Amino acid sequence: MANSKIIKNITGENKAALIIFILMGLLPIFVSGYIIFILPQYMLFGLLAVSLCILWGYSGIISFGQAAFFAIGAYTMGIVIREGGAINTAYIGIVCGALLSGIVALIVGYFLFSVKVRSTYFVLATLALSIIVEQLAKSQKDITGGWNGLFVDRITLTVGPFIEYSLFNDIPMYYFVFFITLLSFILIKWLMASKFGKILIGIRENEDRISALGYDTSFYKTMIFAISGLLAGLAGTIYGTHAGFVDPSLARVLFSTEVIVWVAIGGRNSLIGSLAGGILVASLSNYLNSVTPEYWQLIIGIIFIVVIILFRGGLAGGVEKTYEKFFR
């Protein structure tokens, strides 16, 4: 009985994911201009939100350092493109950025989880990580451009010797980001439905019990943190080439906090909820920022409090409840 209910919920989430991805895939047919330019950025923010969701919602680990990984990815992309290279800087940038973020996360995760540091201390360590990356980005002028930031060209992808796919224009960029988002989402979804994901949920629910069952919980926590860093870094690399510019504010603690707000509002236990939260809240922030620059962060802050106190499931939880109420 309980089992069948879970299966129904999963398919419900898949339906929601299908609808969202079809809508995003078809959107360029109906609209053009600014929306098509800016939406890829929000999809990448959505991926960043997913990278936190697998930590917070699935594994019970809160990270205040997602912006640090995003920034590491974006800066790596910028530096690789600036330095140029023999083969193809686009692929090298993406791979190096994602790997570097993943490795930093792996080291930090191993360092802290292997001695079972309290989860609240872990939050503070990730907070410090954000500040360290921001300070390094500001101070190492020769590498990162310091306060002024770094300009990043749009990349051109090559397949074999003849096919070139330039991301200079908005539509190719849109579909490239859409494809990356879709692919990452499916992979993460698969990972979280696998045994690996189930053990993580077990750790969130009762770490001692999972440990008693013979699983090395530090290993699983380290791995999920590394994967989260990898995903955030990947989103960061493409953000760099899409935005054309990276600066130290990307690593700010406040940006990390925004990610937490997106996930809380979208629904921390739902991958598609987090993705949608990232896309919706980030675009709403952008809109409110142009309408009431003074009050938008205040409004977002208040929504955040209300969600934590009253709607723990966030948007995804709300949709699910409404769906069950009216259609079952």
Next chain:
Amino acid sequence: MEIAVSVIIDTALITLTLALAAFGLAIIYGLIGVINMGHGAMLTLGAYFTWAGMGIGIPFVLSVILGGLIVGFIGMILEHLIIRHYYDNPFDTLLLTWAFFLVTTELIKIFFGSDFRTVTNPFPGFIDIGFYKIPTYRTAISILTAIFISFTGFVFFKTTTGIKIRAMIQNQEVASLLGLNISLTYKLVFSFGCFMAGLAGGLVAPMVSVSPYMGDMYLVRSFFVVIVGGIGQILSGTIAGSFVIGGLETIVALFSDQVIAQVAVFLVAIIILRVRPQGIFSGK
């Protein structure tokens, strides 16, 4: 020799100033286990209230005390409305106090503006000891901090209130069976921590530029002070933690620049967090 003395004096001043900033956090975290991410915002609020008080002609000392009291009162309201329902869930209190930080920072921007403000230094001079000039105000602050911490120590270890609070930390159930009002004690401790944060904000205001984000840096540093010093070791731990964090930053900054010093301190703090999560000077 003279350089050594001046470094020692500098380190002592930095240690005590940092201890002042971290003290409110240490009280709340150490006694009731709440990670108050709003600590930085409370410091900022204290600084702005002091600035506003002096703007309408209230003398500095009175402005600082009033600022601290208002922040303490805000803390009490926050505790009553929200925090007290989440004491058994540290993650929720962490997020909710962080939300308090976000909202407060925005309100500060709306009411006071984003520009840098300056609070006039009430004791601008220096104490000249021949080879080194010690800023008078910082000396005053350091002495005041020592008094605050000693006084809290006195209350904590020598009075009935202190015994009650310590009983509560040791065993909540038995303490409440003995007739101790746990929820009231929690409320008072939380409010007192917020009061100390506001007071610290007002006191450091003349030494820094008052801006909506001035509390951020203190927040993270204060946390590391508390963790490095050892949680629950409110008095000795705060001083020891401040000494490690502040002293290290001063010494590294002698050889390189300020940014590298900060990065180094945070790295060291993370390493300490791993190697000795109970604090470096804790006996356990």
